[in-house]
Amino acid sequence: MTEQIFEMLWDCEFCATRKLLGKTHRYCPSCGAPQNPSKRYFPSEEDKVSAEGHEYCGADKLCVACKTANSAKTKFCSGCGGPMEGSKSVPLVSGGGAEGPGKAVLAEVDLREEARKAAGRRTRAKIGAGIAACAVLVLVVLRFSSKSVELSVAGHQWEREVDIESFRASKETAWCDSMPVDAYDVSRSREVRSHESVPDGEDCKTVRRDRGDGTFSEEDECKPRYRDEPVYDYQCRYSVDRWTRVRSQTARGGLAEAPAWPGVELKRTGQCQGCEREGSRKERYTVLFEGGGKARHCVFSEEKWRSFSPGSKRKGKVNALTGLDCAGLAASR
Numbered sequence: 001m002t003e004q005i006f007e008m009l010w011d012c013e014f015c016a017t018r019k020l021l022g023k024t025h026r027y028c029p030s031c032g033a034p035q036n037p038s039k040r041y042f043p044s045e046e047d048k049v050s051a052e053g054h055e056y057c058g059a060d061k062l063c064v065a066c067k068t069a070n071s072a073k074t075k076f077c078s079g080c081g082g083p084m085e086g087s088k089s090v091p092l093v094s095g096g097g098a099e100g101p102g103k104a105v106l107a108e109v110d111l112r113e114e115a116r117k118a119a120g121r122r123t124r125a126k127i128g129a130g131i132a133a134c135a136v137l138v139l140v141v142l143r144f145s146s147k148s149v150e151l152s153v154a155g156h157q158w159e160r161e162v163d164i165e166s167f168r169a170s171k172e173t174a175w176c177d178s179m180p181v182d183a184y185d186v187s188r189s190r191e192v193r194s195h196e197s198v199p200d201g202e203d204c205k206t207v208r209r210d211r212g213d214g215t216f217s218e219e220d221e222c223k224p225r226y227r228d229e230p231v232y233d234y235q236c237r238y239s240v241d242r243w244t245r246v247r248s249q250t251a252r253g254g255l256a257e258a259p260a261w262p263g264v265e266l267k268r269t270g271q272c273q274g275c276e277r278e279g280s281r282k283e284r285y286t287v288l289f290e291g292g293g294k295a296r297h298c299v300f301s302e303e304k305w306r307s308f309s310p311g312s313k314r315k316g317k318v319n320a321l322t323g324l325d326c327a328g329l330a331a332s333r
């Protein structure tokens with residue numbers, strides 16, 4: 001829709017005449033009072049009067065001497081005859097989206113409500129930030145609040161674990177364009193892979209703008225709307241032979257037994273379905289402590305683990321948050 005021009009309305013301040021036309025009635029037809037441009041308002045939909053063909057020459061100017069609104073091209077005031085040189089434009093009525101004064105008031109109420117809600121949101125945000133700051137402070141205090149404890153070495157444990165892998169068929173799913181070349185038993189299905197944005201008409205709203213000369217323009221402002229469309233592709237379900245971790249074997253002991261890897265029994269070796277091989281290895285060396293009436297433990301390298309003599313005493317730091325400071329524990333003197 002192209003731009004349309006309508007008359008603004010105004011109410012006479014001196015008599016009870018209402019809904020006077022902004023362009024046509026420069027003076028009140030009932031009492032002759034000049035139009036006060038600050039009393040102009042947008043009409044309701046049924047009170048709209050077209051001002052098509054009206055030549056626009058800019059917002060009205062206010063006479064410096066008598067404050068009468070004059071057309072921008074007027075040289076001498078229609079109210080007092082004084083020169084219009086150096087006069088200022090009338091203030092424009094805002095809130096063009098609203099229809100008439102009733103709605104304008106409503107809009108103002110909405111604005112106040114909005115402001116109140118925004119203030120509420122700000123308050124809640126402040127409270128939230130306050131709580132977060134307190135929580136951080138508590139964590140920082142806890143982090144740096146350590147107490148000393150007397151520890152005695154209560155025991156040693158070691159654990160060595162070997163993973164066992166089996167060459168076997170595993171069921172996998174992938175987009176067919178990224179399926180491995182050795183896949184077999186393939187089945188495919190159409191699935192949603194992504195979404196794309198496609199145009200879906202437009203959202204329009206009517207915008208009214210005060211032109212300042214007793215008329216206003218009305219125009220539909222439209223923005224394109226989009227919707228998400230699924231994009232389909234083929235997904236493949238297939239079998240593929242891979243080395244897969246199936247179990248592990250673990251050996252454990254204390255200081256008395258030398259740490260050793262567990263004997264690994266493989267069903268069948270080679271590269272066949274059901275063949276097995278050794279996978280990754282893990283080792284863990286744990287020292288058990290007793291201190292402050294509590295059992296504690298630390299994991300060390302094998303060398304450091306050996307350096308703690310059974311029954312020896314140690315000073316340790318216990319943090320409220322992170323527990324016993326294992327790295328800070330010195331070996332036996």
Ligand SMILES: [Zn+2]
Pocket residue numbers: 012013014015016017028029030031032033
């Ligand atoms: Zn009047």
Ligand SMILES: [Zn+2]
Pocket residue numbers: 063064065066067068077078079080081082
């Ligand atoms: Zn004047």
